[in-house]
Amino acid sequence: MLILKAKSSAQVMKAYNQQRVLNVIYYEGPISRIDIAAKTGLTQQTITNITGRLLEENIIIEGKSTGSGAGRKPIPLEINHSQLYAIGIEITVQSIRGILVDFNHNILAEQSIDAANYNNADDTLHYLQSIIDALLTNASSLQLIKGIGISIQGVVDPLAGIVINSHALHLKDYPLKEKLEQHYSFPVHIDNDINTIAIVENSGGALDSSQNNLTLSIDEGIGGAIVINKELYTGYHHRAGEFGHIKTFFGKDALPCHCGSAGCLTTMASIGGLENVFSISIDNMIKEIMKGNQRYENALLKIGNAIGDGLCNLIIFFDPEKVLLTGRLFDMAGDFIIPIIKEKMKTSVPHFSRDVILEYLSKRQEQASMAAELAIQEMFKL
Numbered sequence: 001m002l003i004l005k006a007k008s009s010a011q012v013m014k015a016y017n018q019q020r021v022l023n024v025i026y027y028e029g030p031i032s033r034i035d036i037a038a039k040t041g042l043t044q045q046t047i048t049n050i051t052g053r054l055l056e057e058n059i060i061i062e063g064k065s066t067g068s069g070a071g072r073k074p075i076p077l078e079i080n081h082s083q084l085y086a087i088g089i090e091i092t093v094q095s096i097r098g099i100l101v102d103f104n105h106n107i108l109a110e111q112s113i114d115a116a117n118y119n120n121a122d123d124t125l126h127y128l129q130s131i132i133d134a135l136l137t138n139a140s141s142l143q144l145i146k147g148i149g150i151s152i153q154g155v156v157d158p159l160a161g162i163v164i165n166s167h168a169l170h171l172k173d174y175p176l177k178e179k180l181e182q183h184y185s186f187p188v189h190i191d192n193d194i195n196t197i198a199i200v201e202n203s204g205g206a207l208d209s210s211q212n213n214l215t216l217s218i219d220e221g222i223g224g225a226i227v228i229n230k231e232l233y234t235g236y237h238h239r240a241g242e243f244g245h246i247k248t249f250f251g252k253d254a255l256p257c258h259c260g261s262a263g264c265l266t267t268m269a270s271i272g273g274l275e276n277v278f279s280i281s282i283d284n285m286i287k288e289i290m291k292g293n294q295r296y297e298n299a300l301l302k303i304g305n306a307i308g309d310g311l312c313n314l315i316i317f318f319d320p321e322k323v324l325l326t327g328r329l330f331d332m333a334g335d336f337i338i339p340i341i342k343e344k345m346k347t348s349v350p351h352f353s354r355d356v357i358l359e360y361l362s363k364r365q366e367q368a369s370m371a372a373e374l375a376i377q378e379m380f381k382l
């Protein structure tokens with residue numbers, strides 16, 4: 001029993017050391033064995049053993065030696081980006097879309113299916129698997145697939161791999177990760193759509209340099225993500241960042257919300273809420289404002305002020321370095337709304353927090369591509 005235990009802890013250490021080496025090569029490669037040893041504190045012999053295995057499995061490759069002078073030149077090692085694949089899936093209320101990408105983010109195959117086809121949890125799983133299976137036929141070897149990332153509109157527990165609630169997808173307390181990992185030999189990672197954006201943008205994206213930040217997305221609905229010391233904060237119910245339900249409308253503007261409360265930001269400031277309250281599409285509202293329609297301009301002013309009020313409260317509470325704005329409302333009406341928010345910040349946020357950087361993310365990767373990135377990052381995570 002003791003021997004078994006000793007063996008298993010040695011195996012854990014071996015796996016952990018390999019992960020450290022992979023992490024350094026991914027984030028700092030091309031890098032020589034000697035530099036990996038310096039960065040990880042592992043011995044030269046351990047690095048030689050680990051990199052030998054990774055080379056054999058085609059996970060890393062050797063580059064051309066760039067050293068000068070006499071003696072043996074260090075050979076740089078890097079991830080075999082073009083030969084490793086991940087699958088990214090976006091599950092929305094409207095559709096499931098999947099892509100097969102290499103680690104350079106080149107799309108090698110894509111598949112999608114309309115939501116009209118799924119009516120219960122079994123349907124959702126069935127169509128999800130049919131998309132994954134179709135994508136896998138495009139991979140030269142299943143061993144090259146390193147993970148599946150899934151971005152879902154709904155409440156998700158990413159650690160347990162459970163979809164806690166997605167009304168539109170008919171999933172409730174559904175162990176999606178487990179169900180899929182029973183079928184496939186590679187790891188499955190799931191998260192909600194906004195957290196996926198925040199994770200990707202915090203690693204190599206618009207939020208890369210910031211340790212503490214907020215992401216606010218306004219589309220049909222409103223979502224948010226909170227990153228504290230580079231870690232996603234998810235909350236007790238995995239519902240942190242529900243910015244759509246902070247109270248920003250009062251008096252006669254405090255309309256009832258589907259959450260059971262009233263006056264929530266989403267009731268009027270989400271695209272769904274706005275179109276419902278003002279009985280006009282966002283596209284037509286913008287067209288009317290361009291023609292000088294004062295009623296709709298006032299409507300957008302009210303919405304901009306509400307978003308600004310809500311955001312200022314969040315800034316006061318979280319003291320972020322950066323706030324990332326994204327989503328179709330900003331794509332359509334950002335030129336009008338973002339200056340209103342900035343103006344609010346000048347007066348509503350205490351002077352010590354006024355240097356917070358407000359950034360609008362205009363060019364997002366598509367959600368399926370970000371989901372694939374989620375799987376890729378998981379492979380190199382410590």
Ligand SMILES: [Zn+2]
Binds near residue numbers: 262264
């Ligand atoms: Zn609400």
